Amino acid sequence: MSELFEIDNLQIQARKEDGTPIPIVKGVSFNVKAGQVVALIGESGSGKSTISMATMAYCRPGLEFPGGEVRLHGKDVLSMDPQDQRSIRGNKVAYLAQSAAATFNPAITIGEQVTEAAVLHGTLTQEEANRRAVALYHALELPDPERLGRRYPHQVSGGQLQRLMAAMALVSSPDLLVLDEPTTALDVTTQIEVLKAFKKVIQEEGSAAIYVTHDLAVVAQVADHIVVLYSGEVQEQGPTEQIINNPKHPYTKRLMAAVKPTPKAGMGEKLDEEHSRDIPNIEVKNMTAGYGGIVNGKPVITVLRDINVKIKNSHVVGVIGESGCGKSTLARVIAGLLPAAKGEVFLDGKKLEADLKHRSAEELQKVQFVYQMADTALNPRQMISDILGRPIEFYRGIKGKERREEVAKLLRLVELPVEFENRYPSELSGGQKQRVNLARALAAKPEIMLCDEVTSALDSIVSSNVIKLLKKLRDETGVSFVFISHDLSTVGSFADEIVVLYAGRVVEQGPVDHVLAPPYHPYTRLLISSVPELRVGWLEETMQKREMAVGIARGVEITDTGCPFYNRCPIAIDGTCNLETAPTQEPHPDHFISCHRSMEEIEAAENAPQQVLHGFEKADPDGDKAAKAH
Amino acid sequence: MTDTTQAAASESDQETSIYDELPDAPPKKKLKLTWTGKLGVIVVAFWVIIAVIGPWIAPYDQAEILDMDSYLPPGAEIDSGGTHWLGSDNNERDILSRVLWGARMTVGISFFATLLAYLMGVTAGIAAAVKKGWIDMILSRINDAILSLPTIMLGLLIVVALGSSIPILIGTAAIIYASSVYRIARAYGQEIMVMDYVESAQARGETIWWIIFREVLPNAAMPLATDFGLRLVFVVLFISSLSFLGLGIQPPNADWGSMVRGNLEAMQYAEGWGILAPIWPALAIASFTIAINLIVDDISAKSGGDLAKKMI
Numbered sequence: 018m019s020e021l022f023e024i025d026n027l028q029i030q031a032r033k034e035d036g037t038p039i040p041i042v043k044g045v046s047f048n049v050k051a052g053q054v055v056a057l058i059g060e061s062g063s064g065k066s067t068i069s070m071a072t073m074a075y076c077r078p079g080l081e082f083p084g085g086e087v088r089l090h091g092k093d094v095l096s097m098d099p100q101d102q103r104s105i106r107g108n109k110v111a112y113l114a115q116s117a118a119a120t121f122n123p124a125i126t127i128g129e130q131v132t133e134a135a136v137l138h139g140t141l142t143q144e145e146a147n148r149r150a151v152a153l154y155h156a157l158e159l160p161d162p163e164r165l166g167r168r169y170p171h172q173v174s175g176g177q178l179q180r181l182m183a184a185m186a187l188v189s190s191p192d193l194l195v196l197d198e199p200t201t202a203l204d205v206t207t208q209i210e211v212l213k214a215f216k217k218v219i220q221e222e223g224s225a226a227i228y229v230t231h232d233l234a235v236v237a238q239v240a241d242h243i244v245v246l247y248s249g250e251v252q253e254q255g256p257t258e259q260i261i262n263n264p265k266h267p268y269t270k271r272l273m274a275a276v277k278p279t280p281k282a283g284m285g286e287k288l289d290e291e292h293s294r295d296i297p298n299i300e301v302k303n304m305t306a307g308y309g310g311i312v313n314g315k316p317v318i319t320v321l322r323d324i325n326v327k328i329k330n331s332h333v334v335g336v337i338g339e340s341g342c343g344k345s346t347l348a349r350v351i352a353g354l355l356p357a358a359k360g361e362v363f364l365d366g367k368k369l370e371a372d373l374k375h376r377s378a379e380e381l382q383k384v385q386f387v388y389q390m391a392d393t394a395l396n397p398r399q400m401i402s403d404i405l406g407r408p409i410e411f412y413r414g415i416k417g418k419e420r421r422e423e424v425a426k427l428l429r430l431v432e433l434p435v436e437f438e439n440r441y442p443s444e445l446s447g448g449q450k451q452r453v454n455l456a457r458a459l460a461a462k463p464e465i466m467l468c469d470e471v472t473s474a475l476d477s478i479v480s481s482n483v484i485k486l487l488k489k490l491r492d493e494t495g496v497s498f499v500f501i502s503h504d505l506s507t508v509g510s511f512a513d514e515i516v517v518l519y520a521g522r523v524v525e526q527g528p529v530d531h532v533l534a535p536p537y538h539p540y541t542r543l544l545i546s547s548v549p550e551l552r553v554g555w556l557e558e559t560m561q562k563r564e565m566a567v568g569i570a571r572g573v574e575i576t577d578t579g580c581p582f583y584n585r586c587p588i589a590i591d592g593t594c595n596l597e598t599a600p601t602q603e604p605h606p607d608h609f610i611s612c613h614r615s616m617e618e619i620e621a622a623e624n625a626p627q628q629v630l631h632g633f634e635k636a637d638p639d640g641d642k643a644a645k646a647h
Numbered sequence: 648m649t650d651t652t653q654a655a656a657s658e659s660d661q662e663t664s665i666y667d668e669l670p671d672a673p674p675k676k677k678l679k680l681t682w683t684g685k686l687g688v689i690v691v692a693f694w695v696i697i698a699v700i701g702p703w704i705a706p707y708d709q710a711e712i713l714d715m716d717s718y719l720p721p722g723a724e725i726d727s728g729g730t731h732w733l734g735s736d737n738n739e740r741d742i743l744s745r746v747l748w749g750a751r752m753t754v755g756i757s758f759f760a761t762l763l764a765y766l767m768g769v770t771a772g773i774a775a776a777v778k779k780g781w782i783d784m785i786l787s788r789i790n791d792a793i794l795s796l797p798t799i800m801l802g803l804l805i806v807v808a809l810g811s812s813i814p815i816l817i818g819t820a821a822i823i824y825a826s827s828v829y830r831i832a833r834a835y836g837q838e839i840m841v842m843d844y845v846e847s848a849q850a851r852g853e854t855i856w857w858i859i860f861r862e863v864l865p866n867a868a869m870p871l872a873t874d875f876g877l878r879l880v881f882v883v884l885f886i887s888s889l890s891f892l893g894l895g896i897q898p899p900n901a902d903w904g905s906m907v908r909g910n911l912e913a914m915q916y917a918e919g920w921g922i923l924a925p926i927w928p929a930l931a932i933a934s935f936t937i938a939i940n941l942i943v944d945d946i947s948a949k950s951g952g953d954l955a956k957k958m959i
Contacts, residue, residue: 352850373850381852394843398865411851461851 020088021225022049022072022193027085029067029076029249041067041080042249047242049193054219054226056236056257058272059246060476061447068246069195069229071095073106089192107134111186115198117178121170127181128166135189146188153184156221157214174572175340176207180214187222194219194226200235204339204503205547210569212238213560231476233276234549237261238556245269257553275477276551277506280544282534284509296366298465298497299328299351299384304360306350316358319575320346321521324360328465333491333498335512335529337505337544341573343521344501348467351499352386365464382412385458389470391450395442401428401453402438408460423460430493431456431486448479452486459490465497472507484511505544509533517541520573520581524599527608536619538610539586543568580613588614588622680945687941694935698754701747706732707740709748710899714739718910718917718924733927734920736910742927745901749928752902754935756817757882763821764882765875768828773859773867775829776836786829793826799888806894816895820882831874835867842866876943880936887932903928 029042057065074094086093132146154162200208243260245252253266304324307316320343349355353373388394431452472480515532517525525538579595599611719735733742775783887904889895896902906928913924
């Protein structure tokens with residue numbers, strides 16, 4: 018009996034202009050049994066996506082298959098004629114791309130897109146497909162399954178769209194499901210929601226799956242078998258338990274080392290207080306900001322409300338929260354890219370103009386902004402020497418030979434070879450570009466750097482290297498950092514203080530050790546619980562927790578009255594939390610939590626996490642979502 | 648305790664440091680033309696050289712009347728000695744000489760007209776993209792007005808009103824074609840203006856000139872250069888059309904478009920191969936414009952068809 022799916026000595030190559038082949042995938046073999054989930058793990062450039070597409074006998078233009086076999090039910094799909102290959106794609110083998118937002122056509126209803134492949138291949142009639150789709154919406158725990166199909170893609174959330182893509186793939190009951198980094202671009206909380214749904218539906222459908230990712234902690238939750246790839250070759254493969262608990266290959270160990278630790282008190286490094294001055298480096302006072310112009314002193318769309326944040330000299334302040342909470346907006350207001358509607362920003366005790374056009378060159382120099390995507394932040398037509406040299410010349414008036422020396426110094430500081438000055442950004446890897454991006458901000462000799470999700474788009478190994486570099490820069494340059502991330506464990510390992518933003522409001526802020534230790538704000542608790550741990554069974558355990566039951570089911574909503582976290586909070590008080598603005602309490606010096614519950618009540622809830630405390634129940638408008646343990 | 652963990656960490660660092668970060672993507676390929684593109688370059692280069700040296704290598708002057716008979720076939724002997732390699736035209740002049748002289752007029756005028764159109768169109772387009780607001784609004788509406796008029800009608804109107812001379816021809820073609828250049832320059836400009844690297848330059852406090860010349864234009868240069876070639880073709884055809892209608896280059900100056908028109912009667916009246924008289928300048932126009940298109944197609948295909956989407 019042959020396996021369901023076998024890849025046997027698969028080779029994929031590109032060609033140079035003179036025709037010499039460049040191997041991309043160098044003889045990879047693995048099998049997938051029916052009902053099994055196999056994870057392909059490796060960093061970007063390791064060939065994992067290329068292999069995942071080869072399962073459908075597809076490769077990107079310019080690539081070719083010089084050898085090897087890809088067998089589905091014992092038949093080689095690479096040597097089939099195109100008509101037969103077509104009947105497999107989207108039918109026997111279904112593929113889920115990384116970005117659901119880019120996969121769905123915004124002009125066609127969800128239902129039509131989900132059922133399209135099955136109807137096209139003639140496996141189901143439109144009616145059967147519709148019924149099957151609704152059943153899948155139920156299985157994937159999507160809201161309002163009966164009517165969901167009539168909506169358009171922009172009317173559902175990112176996590177829901179990601180799950181709908183799974184429905185799209187599963188409609189024709191494929192034998193093999195290929196998932197290419199389906200949760201990489203998502204928030205931790207959304208990631209859990211999607212992982213849980215994927216896992217459930219794969220088990221229920223009994224279909225085999227190939228799961229492509231760079232994140233070992235995610236793999237530990239969903240896969241039965243792991244294949245570790247580096248540079249187009251298999252480094253190690255085996256059952257999940259064995260790879261996770263007893264990795265043999267040094268590359269696997271390195272991947273393990275890049276897995277983020279669970280956020281907890283004491284994970285950050287202690288910083289001496291020498292540099293501190295009395296006047297904070299940056300102080301934001303009673304700031305309100307948003308988009309769409311200002312009407313009656315209020316922005317049309319308010320994103321941030323009454324923000325008060327202090328950043329001390331040579332300190333790292335981590336700003337965390339899910340997408341849509343206003344993290345980037347906060348940094349943009351400080352940088353002057355988005356003028357605030359109300360409130361002030363002070364730099365070294367001096368008030369800054371809201372709009373950067375009115376700020377002095379010196380003020381601009383002191384506050385530097387680092388963009389998330391190095392790809393769009395670096396001008397593709399400028400060489401690295403110009404990208405880094407310009408701020409040096411512009412702010413510090415250094416020209417010619419000295420400028421070159423400064424550029425070389427900067428490149429060494431961010432651990433890049435000095436020869437890179439003669440390269441263009443497109444000639445660097447993702448991590449190297451991010452280093453240049455940081456170096457450009459450093460070139461201005463700033464006092465404070467605003468880093469907007471600088472590690473979020475990088476895979477785990479590259480991102481852990483960038484964090485290492487940031488720590489070094491903090492120690493060597495004495496620059497203050499505002500470090501924005503949705504990833505609490507990255508922030509916890511790097512920051513001195515944490516600001517937790519939820520729906521445009523600061524819900525908790527203080528030193529890392531206090532924020533990451535009880536009492537937690539319920540939202541902080543949710544974020545901490547959502548960071549995947551590197552062990553099998555973590556996902557199931559976490560889903561049992563009470564904060565998950567309520568917190569995962571819903572997304573960020575910006576509200577005008579009450580506590581914005583009300584509808585996701587396990588300990589919300591009906592009639593109070595949804596109507597009155599939460600008071601700010603100070604359980605430790607400089608540690609603030611905005612919550613209606615007293616610290617004792619929060620701690621009590623913490624200590625009895627599986628029980629609903631008396632009076633902690635609240636009316637739930639949707640009913641079925643927030644099933645609580647009684 | 649911490650020491651041992653650190654030692655272990657550095658050890659594993661060494662052990663695993665052989666795994667360098669993998670490159671993001673293979674380095675971008677340099678622009679390499681296919682054989683059709685190369686053919687285009689050869690033909691264009693040929694005509695550019697002729698435009699420069701044409702009058703010196705032409706066997707006769709463009710206006711010199713050599714025979715008593717018009718529309719002599721190619722290879723006919725001239726009374727005063729010598730040969731009409733491509734025959735003679737309606738006014739008994741040597742067609743080969745006139746094609747060589749005409750290259751200067753047709754290629755030269757088109758080139759300068761396109762250059763001027765680019766100067767105007769790119770300046771206005773980038774200004775609209777960078778300044779936005781009411782400047783964009785005014786420039787775009789004026790541009791829409793020009794775009795809404797049929798090119799040949801507008802050209803005829805201007806030339807009839809102001810009289811036909813070389814500067815007027817260049818100016819007319821430039822104004823007409825600047826409007827489509829404006830659209831493309833503005834579209835590219837807007838796309839680049841929202842990139843993070845431009846915002847980063849603005850946040851640095853750079854002047855508007857730095858942003859235009861160092862951030863926006865270098866990134867728009869390649870597509871605009873490709874479009875320049877295509878626009879040149881339209882201008883060649885435009886000038887030729889005007890000449891064909893008798894409003895372009897005035898006699899006795901030779902120009903390919905007016906040569907086609909002047910010799911059209913040969914199709915009816917000429918004997919033997921003399922009927923080819925209008926074909927030679929037509930071939931010159933066709934070869935030049937097709938050659939430019941071959942180059943443009945090649946570059947456009949290399950840029951992933953991104954250009955084609957923006958062309959009007």
